Amino acid sequence: MKKMIRYGIPLLAGFLFLFSGHAQTDETREVISSGVGSIIGGDVAHARDNAIEDALRRGIEQVLGTLVESETLVENFQLIEDNIMTRTRGYVQRYEVVNESRRSAELYEVAVRAVLKISDIQDDLEGIATLMRRKNTPRLMVMIEEKNIGETPGFHYVETEMNTAETALMNYFMAKGFRFIDRATVQRYLDQQKASAILQGDAALASALGKQVGAEMVLTGRAIAKATETEAFGARIRSQQATVQVRAIRTDTGDIIATSSGQGAHPHIDDVQGGVLAIQKACDKLAGPLMTQILNHWQADVSGGGTIVLNVQNVADYMQLNRFNNSLRYYVRGLQSVTQRSFSDGFAVLEVVMRGSADDLAQRLSGRDMEGIRIRVTGMTQNSVTVQLVPEN
Incomplete structure (x- = not known):
């Protein structure tokens, strides 16, 4: 558990005591399992991470094996295995490494004690911390166009402090352990023209700005408040x-990966305060x-296969690029597809x-012939790798 706290997100430390009780309840199951990771290029730390992932998957298989009859397990192993690969993090509530050693010059072995729970991962703060650690703790940037009652949207966005919607979203996400780029940092790279375009929905510009300030994801959208009057019982x-309305944009690809909207109402004698x-x-x-x-x-990125942008420099011609693409499928373990x-x-x-x-991909490509x-x-x-092709003499 100390490793979880050291490498996890500090904001969650106050919640960890909630998980220090009995390891097994009606909703959880404690298992001990082992896994191995290959040591490539002498990188023991990377092999250790892979061994932990392997151990967690094996622990989940143990639990599934007790829930179904062995014949069913054998007949439907591929279906169950696919489900494990796509939902690993949803099953793991927490874990700790109980033993580890270098089995040989090429293999690293780890044993973990894990508490497994089949539930939605977002309901468990510690589970979120584990997922975010595996995603290298992505940082977010937020830009919301806000028009409260009597205000002009976006007109002085560059000069203003954070508005109500931005603050509310940051508070919610930060309470779960997410990290955000400081507003002052964003404003250093922002002018009114860029701000207006982003606030009007330019996803490409939003992703470009996010990359510039070091964010892996941008939350952008609109917030509009208005006043209404109704009559009830003569008053x-x-x-x-x-x-x-808010969208979440990946900065490395410009893809919109999430959208959400919400409505709220509050009666107040002061329109501005009521709008807030x-x-x-x-x-x-x-x-x-x-x-x-x-x-x-x-x-899905972590367990089932995510998209990584691979920038390839110094390509001699199309024939060499095609040869490189075909070689990737052979040399990179776990690769599912390559799209040019x-x-x-x-x-x-x-x-x-x-x-x-992306670190896995870089490790498997670095120095490779x-x-x-x-x-x-x-x-x-976090989601991209840049390489150069160097012809051998």
Whole structure:
């Protein structure tokens, strides 16, 4: 558990005592399992991470084996295995390493004690921390166009402090352990023209700005509040209502991976204050579903195979690029597909779907010789890897 706290998210530390009671209840099961990871290029730390993942999957198989008859397990093993690969994080509530050793020059072995729970991962703060650790704790940036009652949307966005919707979303996500780019950092790279375009829905510009400030995801959208009056029992009642719409954009690909909207209302004698409270209520309603979609997307990336952008430099010609693409399928373990997005002036952009992270891909490519081509890794982000092709003499 100490490792979980050290490598996890500090904001969750206060919640960890909730999980220090009995390890096994009607809703949980404690298992001890072992796994192995291959040591590539002398990287023991990377092999250890892979061994932990292998051990967790084996622990889940143990539990499934007690829930179904052995004949059913054998007959439907592939279906069960596929389910494990796509939902691993949803089953793991917490774990700790109880033993580890280097089995040989090429293998590292780890034994874990894990508490398994079949439930939605977003309901468990510690589970979220584990998932985010496996995603290298992505950082978010938020930009919401807000029009409260009597205000002009986005007109002075660059000069203003965070608005109500941005603050409400940040508070909700940060309480779950998410990290955000500081507003002052964002404003250093922002002018009014860029701000207006992003707030009007330019996903490409939003993702470009996010990459520039070091964010892996951008939350952007609109928040609008208005005042209404209704009559009840001979009296006029004034109320403020708000609608908030938010999108989550991956900065490496520009893909929109989640959308959510919410409405809120609050009666108040002051329109501005009532609008603020209505916007907060709308954000509270949409934040949960938005987070669920984001976590599901990340979980699919981690367990079932996610998309990694592979930037390839120094490509001699199309024939060499085609040879490199075909070699990837042979040399990169866990790779599911390779899609070529562009190729021009010696530079190609590929989308690789594989089980593992960008770091895994970089590890498997670095220094590799592929059909007479040496691969040199020159850059990496959370969801992308940049390599150069170096012809062998």
